[in-house]
Amino acid sequence: MTATDPALTALAQSWCALSLLHGRIEAHIERALQAGHDLSAREYSLLDVLSRQHDGDGGHLQMKQVADAVVLSQSATTRLVTRLEDRGLLERYLCPTDRRGIYTNVTEAGLELLEAAQPTNDAALREALDEAAKNPELAPLVRVVENLKAPVPA
Numbered sequence: 001m002t003a004t005d006p007a008l009t010a011l012a013q014s015w016c017a018l019s020l021l022h023g024r025i026e027a028h029i030e031r032a033l034q035a036g037h038d039l040s041a042r043e044y045s046l047l048d049v050l051s052r053q054h055d056g057d058g059g060h061l062q063m064k065q066v067a068d069a070v071v072l073s074q075s076a077t078t079r080l081v082t083r084l085e086d087r088g089l090l091e092r093y094l095c096p097t098d099r100r101g102i103y104t105n106v107t108e109a110g111l112e113l114l115e116a117a118q119p120t121n122d123a124a125l126r127e128a129l130d131e132a133a134k135n136p137e138l139a140p141l142v143r144v145v146e147n148l149k150a151p152v153p154a
Helices: 006-037 041-051 063-070 074-086 108-133 139-147
Strands: 090-094 102-106
Touching: 006 041, 006 108, 006 139, 041 063, 041 074, 041 090, 041 102, 041 108, 063 074, 063 102, 074 090, 102 108, 108 139
Parallel strands: none
Antiparallel strands: 090 102
16 A cells, blocks of 8 residues: 555544544534533543542553543543642542552532532533534534443443
């Protein structure tokens, strides 16, 4: 295959459309969360991921797992955790069974903010998808997103 191969060109165009859809959705959610809750989309995602933790085996996520879940490097995730900790939305503590491990939990204030921001996030997502569905190039991707089934936790 060469760079001018029609299959590669179509693949590149599809990737550009997917990237465009993602960017539009993220920007719309970002504006809504910032305006309504002084919260970035990444901060919202981090609070959401950490709020799903539980005590017991496999209940707490390692920083790499958190970084993967919010699609950031480990160092960027650490900075994000620190910012939210400074705002009183997260707290860190040592793992009781392994003093090298550090857990991060959402505080009561963080849970309250997450609960208040969830309808804003959901509405902004719906609005962004509805707007994107008007674009013939993005409409098929919107349908795919709308029809995806979330994995059921084990």
